Amino acid sequence: MSAFLEFHLIQNFAPSNLNRDDTGAPKDAIFGGQRRARISSQCWKRATRLAFGAHDLLPADKRGIRTKKLKPLLLERLVGRDSAQAEARIEVALAAAGLKLKDDGKTEYLLFLGEGEVAAFAALIEQHWDELPIGGDKKSKKDAKASLPAEIVKKAKALLDGGKAVDVALFGRMLADLPAVNQDAACQVAHAISTHRVEREFDYFTAVDDKGDADETGAGMIGQVEFNSATLYRYAVLDLHKLQGNLQNDRDLTLAAVEAFARALALAIPSGKQNSFAAHNPPEFVGVCLRHATPLSLANAFEQPVSPRADQTLTEQSVERLTAYEDKLASAYATPDDQWLSLDLTGRWPVGKGETVTNLANLALRVRTLASAALEG
Structure with a gap:
């Protein structure tokens, strides 16, 4: 039986420029007819790979270069x-x-x-x-x-x-001259998009010359940096059987990889312009769903963008929107044995919709248990 582990994250970032385009501006995209903040899948994959080492989630000999x-x-x-x-x-x-x-x-x-x-x-x-x-x-x-x-x-x-190597098994590789050693990815990662409409903003900055002469009253340097602030929906899906195959059917390593991935995905934060913005904002919602029929991205929950309200944060509204859309989509496409786990700091994920945990370490352990049962089935 197929076994897909889905990861759904809602994560609000303070003003930042975590992933730049060729002009230095934050990446964006038009979705639902509105401009959204975007952080590319490649950026998230690299941040996740780096998190394996930075947080000592996997030994060096089980990581890639x-x-x-x-x-x-x-x-x-x-x-x-x-x-x-x-x-x-x-x-x-x-x-x-x-x-x-x-x-x-x-x-x-x-x-x-x-x-x-x-x-x-x-x-x-x-x-x-x-x-x-x-x-x-x-x-x-x-x-x-x-x-x-x-x-x-x-x-x-x-x-x-x-x-x-767990990250090679997760994200795959292609060697153009050696197709026999290519590896299909066990994990697919979506571009993260904001749940709401965004506009680019500009920071005009000056730098003062500490050794300037008395007659040098102007700045030693001027410039501008583009940035935005956004509540993002992030999605990734992991094919458990494919991961086990990529890891040469090493079951213990596969389960360790699943646990490490669950933690790394939540801890991963892109490094772009962090010295300027220090946007170290973890996700306030991490939902994990084990599906057996087909993966289901919930990005279309935000086709109509969330709008700011005085009585509710964008993050809270996004989790509510995610819940309602998942219920609608699951009624048509999910199977009765789909299982949810959640870490919710917003209080907006429904009580009784799957199992709730209170911290990331426990979530990762429960994801491992879920994966173990799925691989036995």
């Missing part, structure tokens, strides 16, 4: 080896796996590798140090790769298995 600098990472692991010889062997070993390096030593594009994959490459080079041929020019390097024993080539290609 996105980089072009694979060669320096391997050099760090080949301690005690001659640097020039190590570099040559790294190039041959990576070429055997189908990974090419440019003249500057970087890979041709950003790689998303598990820490375990990087460690395995270093171990392969150590193990077969004397068997890895080295050459000087490009032609000799090509010849060196061609002369590698078939066993080493087979081992090198087999190393790219995801390395049981």
Whole structure:
């Protein structure tokens, strides 16, 4: 039976510019005919990945690295080896796996590798140090790769298995030259949009020169920064069976990943312009639903934007709107065995609509239990 874990978050941010477009302005979108604040899915994925490490939610060897600098990472692991010889062997070993390096030593594009994959490459080079041929020019390097024993080539290609990295398993990866090692994401993340209409605002700022002369009365620098403030609806859905498959059917790791993801998603805050705005505002509502038929985004609850009221916050109104829309949508598309968990600081989520918890740690533990039961079914 299919098992989808959905995450629905309502999160209000103070004035900020967490995710910028190419002009430096906060990203936005037209939704329901009105301009909304927007934070991209890619931005949330990165913030979630960083939260795994920042909050010590997953061990380093179960996390991934996105980089072009694979060669320096391997050099760090080949301690005690001659640097020039190590570099040559790294190039041959990576070429055997189908990974090419440019003249500057970087890979041709950003790689998303598990820490375990990087460690395995270093171990392969150590193990077969004397068997890895080295050459000087490009032609000799090509010849060196061609002369590698078939066993080493087979081992090198087999190393790219995801390395049981949770974030690689969650968000997937694509290596253009190596489609066999691509990994379909177990998790889909929506662009967060504001539940209400927004307008861009501008901060005109000046900076004073501390060492200015007496006749220098003006500012040493002037400029402006765009920002907004918004109550966001965030949505992500996790295919539990796909996640377990991506993690090589390691059930214990899958459940640890689910618990870590539940916490990281709520703790994740994008880093854009935080030194200027310090918008560290956690979500006031986190709802988790286990569905078996099909995932159901509740974004259309806000197709008609929420409007400010004197007696109720935008966050409170957004949770009420979310509840009403979920009831309507569930009556047509949900199944009787769908289950809700919620952490609600607004008091607007209905009592009796699923199980309520009082803090994030307990929510994550209950999500883990829910996932465990679903994977057994």
